[in-house]
Each structure stands twice: as structure tokens, then as C-alpha cells.
Amino acid sequence: MIRKCEQHGYFRGEQCPDCANEGRYVLDDEREERLGRFVSGALRHFPEDVGLEIDPQGWVDMDILCKIMKKRYKWGTTERLISLVESDRKGRYEIDGSFIRARYGHSVEVDLVPDYPENELPYLYYGVSQEEADMLLENGIIPVRQCYVHLSTSFDKAMRAASIHTENPVIFEIDAEAAQEDGIDIVVVNDDIVLAKNIPADYISIRES
Template sequence: MIRKCKEHGYFRGESCPDCGEEGRYVLDDDREERLGRFVSGALRHFPEDVGIEMDSLGWVGLGQLCDVMKKRYKWGTMERLISLVESDLKGRYEIEDNFIRARYGHSVDVDLISDYPENDLPYLYYGVSQEETDMLLDNGIFPIRQCYVHLSTSFEKSKEAASVHTDNPVIIEVDANAAQQDGVDIVTVNADIVLARGIPPEYLSVVELEE
């Protein structure tokens, strides 16, 4: 559920995490999920299919997206669209100057490398299944269904992300400092995720945990 606190803005849950106030109702769980799926599809995978124009950096007009959304969901309003973005703990979307875009997760080809700041962390992490480990160490990490490789900024975040797909993930460490010095572009999109077109194998190693 999405609600709005007068002092702290939109939040998800029953009470504001900053002050505990109940806030004003904006969107229930079912509509939040339906709207989230629509926005994800429109901004990441099939903008043309829903009738919106996306520029090379992934931006679409906020008003244009809202108009298309209203045709599909009569209850869809600009406030509810904005609340979905501003309350998202994963930071999946951003709004700027009446434009909106997804920060990551694209299957349509957009240029995010030139529009986000360069990563400044020396090491990054990528969680994989036991079966995938040797193949990635030999061949590198490259996108399959998406345009970019999504790396995590911490060991914990990579394990959390990989645990969605495998019960006992192996965490690969990426020597981002060396890779970037050698010309591999890696950019930061939010506090948890960085993107790259690919990471060659020479910058990869398995994190060895102490027994």
C-alpha cells in the first residue's frame, strides 16, 4: 500500500517510517502491483507497444505516460504515478523536468552509460548459481535478456539479488578499479546497483568465505 505523510511524502506500508503517522491513502496493494507492472513494461521493455516515445537515454514524457496509463486504468492519476516512483525503495525510476525513466532493467537498447556518473567503488559483486560460476569466470559477465549487466555495490546486496533465483549463490567479486582503468565503462544508477555493458573474465574472482 502507498500512503502519503504530510511531512515526509509518499511511503509504502501502514505508517510513515520516519514519524509513524498513518498518512493519507493513495494506492492499495493490488493497484500498486498492476500499475508497477505497466510502468516497468512501458519504460523498460515495450514503449512503442503502449504508444509512448522514448529518447536514446530512456526518457519519456511524464504526461504522455500518464495519458496512456489513464486509458488502461481509469483510476490511474498523475499523483499515483508519482507516488509509485517516489515510494519505491529499490529506486527503479526517476523523474526529472516532467520526464520519467527506468534507471535499470531495460531490454530495449538505451544509452545509460553516458548519462550516469562513473562508479567510484573499487570492487563490485555479482551473485550466480553454482552451475554458472565456472562459465562466467572463463567467459566474463555479459547481458542475456537485458542491455546491461547489473552489478551490486555490496556482497550482501548481490547475495540478496541472487537468492531470488538460486538457493545457494556464489558471489563473484569484480575488480572494478582495474576494469575501469582498462577502459571498461561502469556507471552508478543508485546506491545498490551499477551497470556495465559487460565485464571480461580477467576482472573476476570468487569471494572465498572463511569457514
């Protein structure tokens, strides 16, 4: 559930995490999930299919998105879209004036590198299945269903992300400092996720737990 605290803004749950105020109702769980799926698809995977024009950096006109959204969901107001973005703990989206985009997770081709800060962590992490590990150690990591490789900022975060897809993940440690010194762009999109176009095998090793 999404609610709004007049002092601290939109939040998810029953009480504002900053002041314990219950706030004002904005969106229930079912509608939050439905709206989230639509926005994810529209901004990451099939903007043209829903009638959106996406620019090279992934931005779309928020007014146009809202008009399309309201045709599908009569309850799909601009405030509810904004609440979805601002209350999202995973930082999936961002709004800049009259434009909105996904920060990561694209399957459509976008160029995010110029807009985000360069990674400063010496090591990053990436979880894979046991079956994939040997192949990636030999050939490097390239995106499969997305246009960027999504790296994690810590071992534990990589473990949690990989455990969604495989029961016993192998966690790679990426020598990000060396890769960046050699000209590979690696950029930060939020506290958990860092993006790269690819990670060659030379910078990959297995991290033991």
C-alpha cells in the same frame, strides 16, 4: 500500500517512517502491483507496444505515459504514478521535469552511461548459479535479457539478488578499479546497483563467503 505524509511525502506502509503519521491514502497494494507492472513494462521492455516513444537515454514524456495509463486504469492518476516513483525503496525510476524513465532493468537498448556518476568502489559483486560459474569465469559477464550487466555494491546484496534465482549462488568479486582504469564504463544508478556493458573475465574472481 502507498500513503502520503504532508511533511515527508509519499511512503509505503501504514505509517510514515520519519514521523509515524499515518498520512493520506493514495494507492492500495493490489493497484500498486498492477501499476508497477505496467510502468516497468512500458519503460523497460515494450514502450513502442503501448504507444510510447523512448529517447536514447530511456526518457519518455510523462504526460503521454499518464494518458496511456489512464486508458487502461481509470484510477491511474498522475499523482499515483508519482507516488509509485517517489516511494519506491529500490529506486527503480526517476522523474525529471515532464519526463520519466527507469534507472535500470532495461531489455530495450538505452544509453545510461553519460547520465550517471562513475563508480568509486574498488570491488563490486555478482551472483550466479553453480552451473554458470565456470563459463562466466572463462568468458566474462555479458547481459543476457537486459542491455546492461547489473552488479551489486556489496557481497550481501549480491547474495540476496542471486538467491532469488538459485538456491546456492556463487558470488563473483569484480575488480572494478582495474576494469575502469582499463577503460570499462561502470556507473552507479542507486545505492545497490551498478551498471556495466560487460565485465571481461580478467576482472572476475570467486569471492568466498
